Amino acid sequence: EAQVTQNPRYLITVTGKKLxxxxxxxxxxxxxxxxxxxxxxxxxxxxxxxxxxxTDKGDVPEGYxxxxxxxxxxxxxxxxxxxxxxxxxxxxxxxxxxxxNTGELFFGEGSRLTVL
Amino acid sequence: DQQVKQNSPSLSVQEGRISILNCDYTNSMxxxxxxxxxxxxxxxxxxISISSIKDxxxxxxxxxxxxxxxxxxxxxxxxxxxxxxxxxxxxxxxxSNYQLIWGAGTKLIIKP
Numbered sequence: 001e002a003q004v005t006q007n008p009r010y011l012i013t014v015t016g017k018k019l020x021x022x023x024x025x026x027x028x029x030x031x032x033x034x035x036x037x038x039x040x041x042x043x044x045x046x047x048x049x050x051x052x053x054x055t056d057k058g059d060v061p062e063g064y065x066x067x068x069x070x071x072x073x074x075x076x077x078x079x080x081x082x083x084x085x086x087x088x089x090x091x092x093x094x095x096x097x098x099x100x101n102t103g104e105l106f107f108g109e110g111s112r113l114t115v116l
Numbered sequence: 117d118q119q120v121k122q123n124s125p126s127l128s129v130q131e132g133r134i135s136i137l138n139c140d141y142t143n144s145m146x147x148x149x150x151x152x153x154x155x156x157x158x159x160x161x162x163x164i165s166i167s168s169i170k171d172x173x174x175x176x177x178x179x180x181x182x183x184x185x186x187x188x189x190x191x192x193x194x195x196x197x198x199x200x201x202x203x204x205x206x207x208x209x210x211x212s213n214y215q216l217i218w219g220a221g222t223k224l225i226i227k228p
Contacts, residue, residue, distance in 0.1 A: 040220055041220060042205060042218040042219055042220040042221050043205065043207075043218040044218070045215065045216075048215070058215075090159050090160070092159070104150065104162045105160075105162065106162075107159030107160050107161070108159050109157070109159050110158070110159055
Protein backbone atom coordinates (compact mmCIF):
# COMPACT_ATOMS: atom_id res chain seq x y z
CA GLU A 1 0.00 0.00 0.00
CA ALA A 2 1.33 3.42 -1.00
CA GLN A 3 1.75 5.54 2.08
CA VAL A 4 3.62 8.16 4.05
CA THR A 5 4.37 7.01 7.60
CA GLN A 6 5.14 9.35 10.47
CA ASN A 7 6.29 8.47 13.98
CA PRO A 8 5.45 9.20 16.69
CA ARG A 9 1.80 10.09 16.16
CA TYR A 10 1.57 11.75 19.56
CA LEU A 11 4.33 13.09 21.79
CA ILE A 12 4.47 15.19 24.93
CA THR A 13 7.90 16.49 25.80
CA VAL A 14 9.58 19.22 27.80
CA THR A 15 11.41 22.35 26.72
CA GLY A 16 14.94 21.68 25.53
CA LYS A 17 14.74 17.92 25.14
CA LYS A 18 15.83 17.03 21.62
CA LEU A 19 13.40 14.99 19.57
CA UNK A 20 13.08 13.56 16.09
CA UNK A 21 9.91 12.90 14.12
CA UNK A 22 10.50 10.32 11.44
CA UNK A 23 8.89 10.26 8.01
CA UNK A 24 9.10 7.49 5.46
CA UNK A 25 7.42 7.06 2.06
CA UNK A 26 7.27 3.97 -0.15
CA UNK A 27 6.29 5.63 -3.45
CA UNK A 28 9.80 6.49 -4.69
CA UNK A 29 8.92 10.19 -4.56
CA UNK A 30 11.70 12.69 -5.10
CA UNK A 31 10.00 15.54 -3.25
CA UNK A 32 9.35 15.51 0.50
CA UNK A 33 8.22 18.25 2.81
CA UNK A 34 7.30 19.04 6.40
CA UNK A 35 4.35 21.23 7.40
CA UNK A 36 2.90 22.42 10.63
CA UNK A 37 -0.78 23.13 11.09
CA UNK A 38 -1.96 25.68 13.62
CA UNK A 39 -5.51 26.97 14.18
CA UNK A 40 -6.44 29.74 11.75
CA UNK A 41 -3.11 29.54 9.92
CA UNK A 42 -3.59 26.57 7.64
CA UNK A 43 -0.52 24.60 6.62
CA UNK A 44 2.85 26.27 6.81
CA UNK A 45 5.90 24.70 5.26
CA UNK A 46 8.91 24.12 7.49
CA UNK A 47 11.46 22.47 5.19
CA UNK A 48 11.37 20.64 1.91
CA UNK A 49 13.64 18.41 -0.12
CA UNK A 50 13.71 18.07 -3.89
CA UNK A 51 15.85 14.92 -3.74
CA UNK A 52 18.52 13.10 -1.73
CA UNK A 53 20.98 15.49 -0.06
CA UNK A 54 18.99 18.50 -1.31
CA THR A 55 17.03 20.40 1.36
CA ASP A 56 15.76 23.94 1.62
CA LYS A 57 13.92 26.19 4.04
CA GLY A 58 10.21 26.73 3.84
CA ASP A 59 8.24 29.53 5.44
CA VAL A 60 8.87 28.71 9.11
CA PRO A 61 12.23 26.87 9.45
CA GLU A 62 13.41 28.41 12.73
CA GLY A 63 14.02 25.83 15.43
CA TYR A 64 13.96 22.86 13.06
CA UNK A 65 16.47 20.78 11.15
CA UNK A 66 16.05 18.11 8.50
CA UNK A 67 18.18 15.65 6.60
CA UNK A 68 17.66 13.60 3.43
CA UNK A 69 20.25 10.86 3.35
CA UNK A 70 17.95 8.36 1.66
CA UNK A 71 15.16 8.92 -0.83
CA UNK A 72 12.45 7.36 1.33
CA UNK A 73 13.24 9.08 4.67
CA UNK A 74 12.97 12.71 5.72
CA UNK A 75 13.26 13.14 9.50
CA UNK A 76 12.35 16.39 11.27
CA UNK A 77 14.63 17.30 14.17
CA UNK A 78 13.84 19.69 16.99
CA UNK A 79 17.19 20.28 18.68
CA UNK A 80 15.80 22.30 21.59
CA UNK A 81 12.00 22.29 21.48
CA UNK A 82 10.08 25.25 22.86
CA UNK A 83 6.37 25.63 23.70
CA UNK A 84 5.73 27.63 20.50
CA UNK A 85 6.57 24.46 18.59
CA UNK A 86 3.51 22.77 20.01
CA UNK A 87 1.61 21.92 16.86
CA UNK A 88 0.32 19.27 14.49
CA UNK A 89 3.02 18.23 12.05
CA UNK A 90 2.55 16.66 8.64
CA UNK A 91 5.04 15.06 6.33
CA UNK A 92 4.21 14.94 2.63
CA UNK A 93 5.77 13.58 -0.54
CA UNK A 94 5.30 13.80 -4.28
CA UNK A 95 6.91 13.29 -7.63
CA UNK A 96 8.53 16.48 -8.86
CA UNK A 97 6.81 18.77 -11.35
CA UNK A 98 9.09 17.62 -14.15
CA UNK A 99 7.12 14.39 -14.36
CA UNK A 100 3.92 16.16 -15.26
CA ASN A 101 2.74 16.28 -11.71
CA THR A 102 0.59 19.26 -10.77
CA GLY A 103 1.69 19.39 -7.19
CA GLU A 104 -0.45 16.64 -5.73
CA LEU A 105 1.01 15.81 -2.35
CA PHE A 106 0.55 12.62 -0.36
CA PHE A 107 0.39 13.29 3.36
CA GLY A 108 1.15 11.26 6.43
CA GLU A 109 -1.43 11.02 9.21
CA GLY A 110 0.18 13.70 11.32
CA SER A 111 2.20 13.94 14.53
CA ARG A 112 0.75 15.93 17.38
CA LEU A 113 3.53 17.41 19.44
CA THR A 114 3.13 19.14 22.80
CA VAL A 115 6.10 20.94 24.34
CA LEU A 116 5.65 21.81 28.02
CA ASP B 117 0.76 38.74 3.61
CA GLN B 118 -1.51 35.82 2.82
CA GLN B 119 -1.39 35.07 -0.89
CA VAL B 120 -4.19 32.51 -0.66
CA LYS B 121 -7.24 33.31 1.43
CA GLN B 122 -10.25 31.29 2.47
CA ASN B 123 -12.43 33.87 4.15
CA SER B 124 -15.05 31.51 5.54
CA PRO B 125 -13.75 29.50 8.51
CA SER B 126 -16.85 27.31 8.39
CA LEU B 127 -19.86 26.51 6.24
CA SER B 128 -23.00 24.55 7.04
CA VAL B 129 -25.05 22.95 4.23
CA GLN B 130 -28.08 20.69 4.13
CA GLU B 131 -27.51 17.17 2.83
CA GLY B 132 -28.39 16.93 -0.85
CA ARG B 133 -27.84 20.64 -1.51
CA ILE B 134 -24.89 22.30 -3.20
CA SER B 135 -21.81 23.24 -1.15
CA ILE B 136 -19.72 26.13 -2.49
CA LEU B 137 -16.32 26.77 -0.97
CA ASN B 138 -14.44 29.89 -1.99
CA CYS B 139 -10.81 30.85 -2.27
CA ASP B 140 -9.14 34.13 -3.29
CA TYR B 141 -5.53 34.67 -4.29
CA THR B 142 -3.30 37.64 -4.97
CA ASN B 143 -0.46 36.31 -7.13
CA SER B 144 -1.35 36.19 -10.83
CA MET B 145 1.68 33.95 -11.48
CA UNK B 146 0.14 30.88 -9.81
CA UNK B 147 -0.18 28.18 -12.45
CA UNK B 148 -2.06 25.40 -10.62
CA UNK B 149 -4.72 25.45 -7.96
CA UNK B 150 -5.57 22.47 -5.81
CA UNK B 151 -8.18 21.49 -3.27
CA UNK B 152 -7.42 19.13 -0.41
CA UNK B 153 -9.82 17.56 2.04
CA UNK B 154 -8.92 16.79 5.63
CA UNK B 155 -10.73 14.65 8.19
CA UNK B 156 -9.86 14.90 11.91
CA UNK B 157 -6.83 12.84 12.92
CA UNK B 158 -5.85 12.27 9.30
CA UNK B 159 -3.55 13.97 6.83
CA UNK B 160 -5.00 16.05 3.97
CA UNK B 161 -5.89 14.16 0.80
CA UNK B 162 -5.87 15.57 -2.69
CA UNK B 163 -9.33 16.22 -4.12
CA ILE B 164 -9.17 18.10 -7.40
CA SER B 165 -6.96 20.58 -9.24
CA ILE B 166 -7.19 23.08 -12.07
CA SER B 167 -4.60 24.59 -14.35
CA SER B 168 -4.52 28.37 -14.70
CA ILE B 169 -5.21 27.98 -18.44
CA LYS B 170 -8.63 26.47 -17.74
CA ASP B 171 -11.72 27.87 -16.09
CA UNK B 172 -13.44 24.66 -15.03
CA UNK B 173 -12.54 21.13 -14.04
CA UNK B 174 -15.04 18.48 -13.06
CA UNK B 175 -14.64 15.15 -11.28
CA UNK B 176 -17.84 13.42 -10.30
CA UNK B 177 -19.66 15.48 -7.68
CA UNK B 178 -16.78 17.96 -7.46
CA UNK B 179 -16.27 20.91 -9.80
CA UNK B 180 -13.69 23.65 -9.46
CA UNK B 181 -14.20 27.00 -11.19
CA UNK B 182 -11.43 29.49 -11.79
CA UNK B 183 -12.01 33.19 -12.45
CA UNK B 184 -8.59 34.65 -13.25
CA UNK B 185 -9.77 38.22 -13.66
CA UNK B 186 -11.21 38.16 -10.15
CA UNK B 187 -8.39 35.97 -8.81
CA UNK B 188 -11.01 33.69 -7.35
CA UNK B 189 -11.70 30.00 -7.40
CA UNK B 190 -14.51 27.95 -5.98
CA UNK B 191 -15.21 24.31 -5.26
CA UNK B 192 -18.75 23.06 -5.85
CA UNK B 193 -19.96 19.81 -4.33
CA UNK B 194 -23.26 18.53 -5.71
CA UNK B 195 -25.08 16.87 -4.07
CA UNK B 196 -23.52 17.25 -0.64
CA UNK B 197 -23.25 14.09 1.43
CA UNK B 198 -22.54 13.53 5.13
CA UNK B 199 -19.11 12.11 4.27
CA UNK B 200 -18.18 15.47 2.77
CA UNK B 201 -18.02 16.98 6.26
CA UNK B 202 -14.35 17.90 6.59
CA UNK B 203 -11.93 20.80 6.41
CA UNK B 204 -11.18 21.89 2.84
CA UNK B 205 -7.91 23.58 1.99
CA UNK B 206 -7.25 25.59 -1.13
CA UNK B 207 -3.63 25.67 -2.34
CA UNK B 208 -1.82 27.38 -5.20
CA UNK B 209 1.37 26.42 -6.98
CA UNK B 210 4.10 28.40 -8.69
CA UNK B 211 5.85 26.59 -11.52
CA SER B 212 9.07 28.43 -10.80
CA ASN B 213 9.64 26.96 -7.37
CA TYR B 214 7.16 24.10 -7.02
CA GLN B 215 5.95 25.32 -3.64
CA LEU B 216 2.34 25.17 -2.54
CA ILE B 217 0.82 28.20 -0.85
CA TRP B 218 -2.07 27.21 1.40
CA GLY B 219 -5.25 28.87 2.57
CA ALA B 220 -6.32 28.58 6.20
CA GLY B 221 -9.08 26.09 5.42
CA THR B 222 -12.89 26.01 5.57
CA LYS B 223 -14.72 23.55 7.78
CA LEU B 224 -17.70 22.13 5.90
CA ILE B 225 -20.53 20.65 7.94
CA ILE B 226 -23.23 18.69 6.12
CA LYS B 227 -26.46 18.57 8.09
CA PRO B 228 -28.74 15.53 7.71
